[in-house]
Amino acid sequence: MWGVVNLIPTKEEWNKALAERHGEKLQTKFSSVTVAICGLGGLGSNVAISLARAGIGKLILIDFDRVDITNLHRQQYKANQLGMNKTDALRDNLLEIAPYVTLETHTICVKEENATHLLQGADIICEAFDDAECKAMLTNLVLEEMPDKYLVAASGMAGFGSVNSIRTRKITSKFYLCGDEKSDVQSEGGLVSSRVMLCAAHQAHTVLRILAEQFET
Amino acid sequence: MTFDREPDLDNANVGMPNTRILGITKYIKEVTKSVASFFVVFGGVFMVKINGEELNIAGKTVAEYLATTSYAPKRIAVERNGDIVPKAQYGETVLQDGDSVEVVSFVGGG
Numbered sequence: 001m002w003g004v005v006n007l008i009p010t011k012e013e014w015n016k017a018l019a020e021r022h023g024e025k026l027q028t029k030f031s032s033v034t035v036a037i038c039g040l041g042g043l044g045s046n047v048a049i050s051l052a053r054a055g056i057g058k059l060i061l062i063d064f065d066r067v068d069i070t071n072l073h074r075q076q077y078k079a080n081q082l083g084m085n086k087t088d089a090l091r092d093n094l095l096e097i098a099p100y101v102t103l104e105t106h107t108i109c110v111k112e113e114n115a116t117h118l119l120q121g122a123d124i125i126c127e128a129f130d131d132a133e134c135k136a137m138l139t140n141l142v143l144e145e146m147p148d149k150y151l152v153a154a155s156g157m158a159g160f161g162s163v164n165s166i167r168t169r170k171i172t173s174k175f176y177l178c179g180d181e182k183s184d185v186q187s188e189g190g191l192v193s194s195r196v197m198l199c200a201a202h203q204a205h206t207v208l209r210i211l212a213e214q215f216e217t
Numbered sequence: 218m219t220f221d222r223e224p225d226l227d228n229a230n231v232g233m234p235n236t237r238i239l240g241i242t243k244y245i246k247e248v249t250k251s252v253a254s255f256f257v258v259f260g261g262v263f264m265v266k267i268n269g270e271e272l273n274i275a276g277k278t279v280a281e282y283l284a285t286t287s288y289a290p291k292r293i294a295v296e297r298n299g300d301i302v303p304k305a306q307y308g309e310t311v312l313q314d315g316d317s318v319e320v321v322s323f324v325g326g327g
Binding site: 143 | 292
């Protein structure tokens with residue numbers, strides 16, 4: 001039997017493969033930016049994987065929580081990672097997927113007092129919390145205090161509603177909102193992996209579109 | 218300064234408005250203005266577009282408008298004419314005729 005030789009590609013090979021897909025100019029841009037992901041649950045863990053695969057240069061990963069069995073149906077963690085900090089578990093998983101992404105992790109709860117410090121290095125911020133008040137807090141804070149940064153937030157992706165009701169809207173020139181804006185986890189009775197992933201894909205794709213300067217109208 | 222000829226003082230009033238006609242024109246203008254103001258105030262021209270819906274609430278502050286709604290204050294962000302309205306300024310931001318406002322109300326899940 002022939003064994004499979006698992007050689008990790010060199011950084012040059014990696015970048016060349018990405019440039020062939022996205023174009024040299026765009027890939028150079030992707031690799032030069034920093035995206036912060038606030039909350040590493042169903043949205044954030046999926047956003048992180050999409051962006052790492054796309055060759056985003058640096059990700060700032062922020063979450064205070066640990067991997068729980070109730071997370072595994074929709075979040076990008078493994079059964080053998082239960083109990084780990086989500087920051088550490090996601091870092092491990094991302095580096096297996098995309099070995100040359102630069103990661104900065106903060107195992108902390110994002111609050112008004114620390115957000116500016118945590119997010120100062122980011123060009124684009126993804127709001128990926130699950131709590132509605134935390135979502136609003138971060139949105140107001142970023143748009144008020146960091147007007148030069150882009151914010152890609154999410155609202156409304158719970159339940160078994162249609163995939164086609166998940167959308168992306170440009171609210172201001174720096175603020176994009178993904179989701180159906182209605183399906184609350186409280187009323188919909190839970191989060192379904194595929195629909196949360198869909199919303200996360202909207203967020204990740206919006207980040208890439210902003211970088212490609214293809215803005216929503 | 219010299220003139221080619223002496224000014225013709227007999228025709229000095231040519232071009233001067235007839236004061237009686239001027240009075241009537243002014244009157245008509247004033248009446249038109251009053252009628253226009255009436256429609257501006259009572260005809261619903263002071264409209265603010267909120268989440269796509271035209272509301273007759275110009276002159277109210279953002280805080281006054283929000284108090285008439287069921288939005289949870291801690292779950293919202295308010296955009297007005299393309300800019301975020303800082304939360305601390307809801308009480309002093311007066312909605313103007315023609316403003317376009319969007320209240321984003323977050324729901325849970327992620």
